[in-house]
């Protein structure tokens with residue numbers, strides 16, 4: 001048994017929370033999953049826990065933090081955040097929110113090209129655990145690594161988190177590209193231009209440039225922008241087929257974080273004067289201001305420019 005059978009609590013009973021719990025169970029760890037729907041006493045569950053993994057969607061981060069604050073969390077408990085989103089009111093990332101609420105606790109970000117359905121089938125995948133406290137990240141690496149799940153260390157939690165969050169906007173754009181059958185050249189151009197847009201925003205918000213070229217940045221961009229399993233990709237794809245956003249969301253399994261992220265990111269970009277042309281078109285499309293075809297036209301007709309500037 002690994003690491004003296006560390007006790008883990010996963011908060012969030014969605015597909016990602018269940019998947020992370022299963023990965024820990026494969027290593028014979030004692031895992032409990034708590035969700036707001038189970039009605040169980042969270043205080044009792046975390047009484048002897050050593051690691052808390054938060055896998056709630058962004059809407060659930062602040063309520064989860066507030067609930068744990070009422071329980072006076074032991075400062076030795078390692079907190080892992082696996083959410084990919086931006087909090088709408090403060091525009092902060094989950095890492096910031098957790099860090100602000102529990103400054104004494106070791107904090108780890110987990111993010112990577114991780115489509116839960118593939119991991120649940122036992123297909124090989126890799127992820128990143130990032131922390132300013134290397135010891136905490138190393139522990140998580142040991143707890144979750146297995147034959148089919150390879151966990152890498154990183155010391156840039158913000159960059160790791162932002163890569164996973166910002167690519168969701170690009171996944172919507174990528175779904176549009178495929179739904180409109182724009183071809184491989186268009187898709188390659190879109191994904192290649194998406195990366196500097198992510199780097200521009202991500203470094204401005206405090207991530208290291210190098211991180212965005214790793215698994216949690218480029219890796220997750222490729223996974224999410226190329227897979228029909230991605231909910232964000234599905235939103236874009238189905239918009240391109242002519243469905244409305246409410247129609248798509250009514251049938252979507254789970255959360256497409258990119259919808260909220262696009263709105264928050266537009267506010268950040270305006271405030272910090274960041275050039276985010278793809279995000280801007282995704283935003284107008286999600287608001288119903290333009291059609292998918294017009295979004296493509298607007299991207300193509302922008303002023304001509306140098307590739308790197």
Ligand SMILES: NC(=O)c1ccc[n+]([C@@H]2O[C@H](COP(=O)([O-])OP(=O)(O)OC[C@H]3O[C@@H](n4cnc5c(N)ncnc54)[C@H](O)[C@@H]3O)[C@@H](O)[C@H]2O)c1
Nearest residue numbers: 012013014015016056057059060063083084115116254255
């Ligand atoms: N599904 C994946 O493949 C995957 C992979 C990596 C990361 N993620 C990220 O993990 C997070 C969760 O994804 P998911 O696929 O499990 O989503 P999901 O929609 O299946 O589950 C969301 C979870 O958040 C909880 N939640 C929502 N609002 C809440 C609130 N107000 N208070 C408390 N809890 C609340 C729900 O009860 C549920 O347990 C997202 O940020 C997602 O981007 C998902």
Ligand SMILES: O=P(O)(O)OC[C@H](O)CO
Nearest residue numbers: 112113114115230231232
């Ligand atoms: O289904 P999505 O679009 O939330 O994507 C899931 C993961 O973020 C892929 O790494």
